Amino acid sequence: MLVEFLEAQAQHSKLAEAVIDNRRAYYLDDNPTISDGEYDELMRRLEALEDEFPQLKEGSPSQVVGGWPDPTFKEVRHPEQMYSLDDVFSKEELMSWFEKAFRLVPEAEIVKAGGFLCELKIDGLAMDLLYRNGKLVSGATRGDGITGEDVTGNVLTIKTIPAVLHGQAPESVEVRGEVFMMVADFEALNESLTDEGKQVFANPRNAAAGSLRQKEAKVTASRPLSFYAHGFGQLIPETAFERQSQGYDLLRTLGVPVSHHNKVVGTLKEVWEFIEYWHVHRHDVEHEIDGIVIKVDDRALQERMGATSRAPRWAVAYKYPPEEVTTKLIDIQVGVGRTGRVTPFAVMEPVKVAGSVVERATLHNPDIVKRKGVLIGDTVILRKAGDVIPEIVGPVLADRDGSEREFVFPDRCPSCGAPLAPDNENAKDLRCPNAAGCPAQVKDRLVYLASRSALDIEGLGEKAVNALVDDKVVYNEGDIFSLTGDDLLVSSYFIKTDTKTKAGGERILLESAKTLLANIEAAKTKPFVRFLTALSIRHLAKGNAPAVAAAFPSIDALSSASEEQLSQTDGVGPIMAAAIVDWFKEDWHREIISKWLAAGCALNPAPAEQAGEALPQTLAGLTIVVTGAVPGYTRDGADAALAARGAKATGSVSKKTSLVVYGEGAGSKLAKAESLGVPTVPSSQFEKLLETGQWQ
Ligand code: AMP
Numbered sequence: 134m135l136v137e138f139l140e141a142q143a144q145h146s147k148l149a150e151a152v153i154d155n156r157r158a159y160y161l162d163d164n165p166t167i168s169d170g171e172y173d174e175l176m177r178r179l180e181a182l183e184d185e186f187p188q189l190k191e192g193s194p195s196q197v198v199g200g201w202p203d204p205t206f207k208e209v210r211h212p213e214q215m216y217s218l219d220d221v222f223s224k225e226e227l228m229s230w231f232e233k234a235f236r237l238v239p240e241a242e243i244v245k246a247g248g249f250l251c252e253l254k255i256d257g258l259a260m261d262l263l264y265r266n267g268k269l270v271s272g273a274t275r276g277d278g279i280t281g282e283d284v285t286g287n288v289l290t291i292k293t294i295p296a297v298l299h300g301q302a303p304e305s306v307e308v309r310g311e312v313f314m315m316v317a318d319f320e321a322l323n324e325s326l327t328d329e330g331k332q333v334f335a336n337p338r339n340a341a342a343g344s345l346r347q348k349e350a351k352v353t354a355s356r357p358l359s360f361y362a363h364g365f366g367q368l369i370p371e372t373a374f375e376r377q378s379q380g381y382d383l384l385r386t387l388g389v390p391v392s393h394h395n396k397v398v399g400t401l402k403e404v405w406e407f408i409e410y411w412h413v414h415r416h417d418v419e420h421e422i423d424g425i426v427i428k429v430d431d432r433a434l435q436e437r438m439g440a441t442s443r444a445p446r447w448a449v450a451y452k453y454p455p456e457e458v459t460t461k462l463i464d465i466q467v468g469v470g471r472t473g474r475v476t477p478f479a480v481m482e483p484v485k486v487a488g489s490v491v492e493r494a495t496l497h498n499p500d501i502v503k504r505k506g507v508l509i510g511d512t513v514i515l516r517k518a519g520d521v522i523p524e525i526v527g528p529v530l531a532d533r534d535g536s537e538r539e540f541v542f543p544d545r546c547p548s549c550g551a552p553l554a555p556d557n558e559n560a561k562d563l564r565c566p567n568a569a570g571c572p573a574q575v576k577d578r579l580v581y582l583a584s585r586s587a588l589d590i591e592g593l594g595e596k597a598v599n600a601l602v603d604d605k606v607v608y609n610e611g612d613i614f615s616l617t618g619d620d621l622l623v624s625s626y627f628i629k630t631d632t633k634t635k636a637g638g639e640r641i642l643l644e645s646a647k648t649l650l651a652n653i654e655a656a657k658t659k660p661f662v663r664f665l666t667a668l669s670i671r672h673l674a675k676g677n678a679p680a681v682a683a684a685f686p687s688i689d690a691l692s693s694a695s696e697e698q699l700s701q702t703d704g705v706g707p708i709m710a711a712a713i714v715d716w717f718k719e720d721w722h723r724e725i726i727s728k729w730l731a732a733g734c735a736l737n738p739a740p741a742e743q744a745g746e747a748l749p750q751t752l753a754g755l756t757i758v759v760t761g762a763v764p765g766y767t768r769d770g771a772d773a774a775l776a777a778r779g780a781k782a783t784g785s786v787s788k789k790t791s792l793v794v795y796g797e798g799a800g801s802k803l804a805k806a807e808s809l810g811v812p813t814v815p816s817s818q819f820e821k822l823l824e825t826g827q828w829q
C-alpha cells in the first residue's frame with residue numbers, strides 16, 4: 134500500500150506541475166501551449182489519483198477554481214517565527230558580536246562542526262514558502278514575524294519558484310528566502326515604464342516589493358522577479374540535514390534556487406576577507422546587496438545558541454555603508470560650464486553616502502528636474518553607488534508640508550546675464566551664447582587649458598584663473614601667452630607689499646607669480662596636440678586630439694582643412710569635422726590663434742617636431758581600455774599614448790574591446806573583461822605594448 138501511495142504521489146506531482154505550467158501559459162501569458170482537450174485530460178487524471186488518495190489534495194491545483202489565484206493578503210501565521218538579524222557596521226562591532234556568540238558556543242566547537250556560512254545580504258523582501266508533500270501551499274511576507282500576508286497567487290507567478298518540488302521532498306518544509314529583482318531586469322523594467330509614461334521605481338527593492346504587492350497576479354507575472362532561498366523554518370522530519378549549507382544542497386536538488394555566491398569558511402579571518410571582497414565587488418553581483426550575512430553552519434549549534442525575541446544568536450548581518458540616504462534639498466542653482474551649457478544642480482544638507490560626504494548633485498537639465506519631480510525644500514532620496522556620481526533619485530512625498538516650492542529655470546546666464554538659448558545639438562540643454570566673454574565659461578576654459586589633459590601649466594589653477602578673470606587681467610584665453618609681470622601687478626592675488634624698501638610700500642610680484650609666468654613661457658613650445666586640446670573645440674577632447682593632430686599637425690594645416698577632408702580622417706567623425714570647421718569661422722577664435730602665434734606659441738611646428746606622425750602605429754585598429762594605475766602615466770596620458778600609437782582608447786569594456794590594461798586599483802572593468810574573455814595585460818607591460826604592439 135505504501136509503495137502504491139508513493140508511486141501515486143510521484144505521478145500526482147508530475148501532473149500537478151504540468152497543470153500549473155499550462156495554467157500559467159493560459160492565464161498569465163495569454164499563450165496556451167496545449168489544447169483544452171489535453172488540459173481536461175490532465176485534470177481528469179489528477180483528480181482520479183486524488184479520489185484514490187485524498188491526502189494528495191493539499192496544495193493541488195484541483196483545489197483552485199477559476200483561473201489563476203490572485204493574492205488574498207489575508208493574515209497567515211508562519212509555522213515558525215521569522216526573525217530579523219542583528220546588525221553590525223564595523224570590524225570591531227563584528228568581532229565583539231562574535232566574542233559574545235563564542236560565550237554560548239566556543240569558537241573551536243563551531244569550527245569543528247563546519248564553520249561559518251557567509252552569504253550576500255540580498256536587498257529584496259523576505260518570503261516564507263511552505264511546501265507540504267512537495268507542493269507549495271503558501272507564500273507569505275514576513276509581516277511582524279509571527280504573521281504575514283498571503284501572497285501565494287503572486288509567488289506562484291515567479292518562474293524560478295517551483296510550485297511542485299522535484300524528486301523526493303520532505304513531508305513539510307518551510308523555505309525562507311528573498312524575493313528580489315536583478316539589477317539588469319530592474320533597469321529594463323524602468324525603461325519600459327518610462328516608455329509607457331508611467332512612474333518608475335526608485336530602486337530594485339521597491340520594484341520587487343511593488344510588484345509582489347499587486348492585487349492581480351497577472352501584473353506580478355509581467356514583472357521580472359527572482360528568488361533565492363537563504364534559510365529554513367519548520368522541517369518535518371526534523372533531521373533532514375545537519376548543516377544549513379547541506380540544506381541548500383538539498384534545496385537545489387528539489388529545484389529551489391539558492392545563491393551561488395554562498396561560501397562556507399573555517400576562520401573569522403576568512404569571514405572578514407569575504408566581507409572585504411564583496412565590498413569592493415558589490416556592483417558585480419546580479420542583484421543589489423546591502424551587506425553580508427554570517428551564520429553558524431551547524432544546525433544543532435544554531436539550536437543551542439537560540440534566538441532573542443527578534444533575532445537569532447547564531448547569525449549576524451554586516452552592513453555596508455548605505456548607498457541611498459535621505460537629505461534636505463535646500464536649493465536648486467544653475468552653473469555655467471566650459472561649453473556654455475547651463476546645468477541645474479541640487480544644493481543639499483551635507484550627508485554621508487557610500488563613504489563620502491555629498492552636498493551637491495547635478496540635475497543635468499530642466500527636463501530632468503521635472504521628471505524627478507523634486508521641489509526646493511523636499512526631503513530627497515540621494516544615491517551614490519560605488520564610484521558613480523551622486524544622483525537624486527526623487528522626493529519623499531510623504532514628508533511634504535506645503536512649504537516646498539517649484540524650481541524656476543532662469544532665462545539669463547547667472548554669470549554674464551546674456552539671455553539663454555536652447556542648444557543647437559541637444560534641445561533639452563540651455564546655453565549661454567556669450568562664449569567669448571562669459572566669465573564662467575572663460576574661467577572653465579582657462580582651467581582646462583592649464584590642466585594635465587591640455588597644456589599642463591602648473592600654478593594656473595582655479596584660484597589663479599579666478600583672479601585673472603575677475604581682476605580683468607585677461608579677457609579670455611587669447612591673452613594668456615602675452616601676460617607680463619606688469620599685467621599681474623593689477624591683481625592682488627599675485628602680489629605682496631614690500632614695506633622694507635619704500636615708506637608707502639611697493640607692490641611686488643610673489644615668487645609664485647614669477648613661476649607661473651615661467652611655466653606659461655615653457656608651455657609655448659609644447660606639442661601641437663596639446664594646444665589643439667587647449668582650444669576647447671566642441672567634441673574635440675584629449676581622447677581624439679591625437680588622431681586629429683596626426684593628420685593635421687599644425688594650426689595652418691588644420692584651419693585650412695575642409696569639412697570633407699576632416700571627416701575622412703581616421704578617428705574624426707562628421708560631427709567633429711563640422712565642429713572644427715565651425716570653430717575657425719568665429720572671428721574671436723581666429724583672434725585667439727593670432728594672439729597665441731604673436732606670443733610665440735609653437736602652433737606651426739617644423740615637420741620633425743610634429744608629434745604623433747613620427748610614432749609607429751603599433752596599435753592601429755585596436756580598441757583598448759585602461760583600468761587602474763599605469764606607472765608613469767596619468768589616465769589621460771595613458772589614453773593619449775595609446776591614441777598616438779593608433780589605438781582607440783575607450784572607457785568601457787564590451788565584447789568589441791581588443792585588450793584591457795589593468796593596474797593597481799583596477800575595478801569591475803577587469804572582472805568584466807575576464808568574464809567576456811577579453812585579453813588583459815598588466816600595466817607593467819604598458820611601455821612594451823606601445824613599442825611592440827604585442828602583449829603575449
Ligand atoms: P533586516 O531586515 O535588516 O533585519 O535584515 C534581515 C533580513 O535580511 C531578513 O529578513 C532577510 O529577508 C534578509 N536577507 C537577505 N539576504 C539574506 C541572507 N543571505 N540570509 C539571511 N537573511 C537575508
Ligand code: ZN
Pocket residue numbers: 469546547548549550551565566567571572573
Ligand atoms: Zn554667460
